[in-house]
Amino acid sequence: MSEEIKQTIDNDIEENKTVAALSYIWVLCLVPLITKKKSKFAQFHAKQGLALFIIEIIGTFVFWIPLIGWALAIAVLVVSILGILKALNGEWWKIPYVYDFSKKFNL
Numbered sequence: 001m002s003e004e005i006k007q008t009i010d011n012d013i014e015e016n017k018t019v020a021a022l023s024y025i026w027v028l029c030l031v032p033l034i035t036k037k038k039s040k041f042a043q044f045h046a047k048q049g050l051a052l053f054i055i056e057i058i059g060t061f062v063f064w065i066p067l068i069g070w071a072l073a074i075a076v077l078v079v080s081i082l083g084i085l086k087a088l089n090g091e092w093w094k095i096p097y098v099y100d101f102s103k104k105f106n107l
Contacts, residue, residue: 009040013090016042023049024083026056033107045087047102048095052080055098 016039022028023042029049036042056076063069079095086093095102 012039013041015039017088017090020045020087021084023087024052024080025049026053029053041090041092043107044092045083047105047107048083048098050105051098051102052076052083052095054101 016032016036019032019036019039020042022031023045029046029052032039032042032046033050036046059069059072059076062072079098083093083095
């Protein structure tokens with residue numbers, strides 16, 4: 001990778017860490033999807049955040065089932081917190097299964 005490309009990627013990450021972290025806070029995933037269309041880093045995290053948001057919406061029907069619902073809610077919360085931390089650290093973290101689902105979004 002050339003030095004110029006690496007510098008461009010590093011600048012993208014540095015400028016968009018905070019916005020990328022918003023991606024994992026429920027409906028705020030729409031903020032980077034709408035405002036940071038040119039940022040590959042922000043879009044990467046926003047699409048995963050949107051996938052998590054969809055999982056949460058579908059999961060609301062399961063949340064009412066004792067143990068299963070609670071386990072799913074805790075899992076989504078933990079993954080969201082990890083996503084925020086990874087985005088703030090400038091990491092391209094691919095959430096297992098969620099990443100594959102998020103690749104289907106052509107936004």
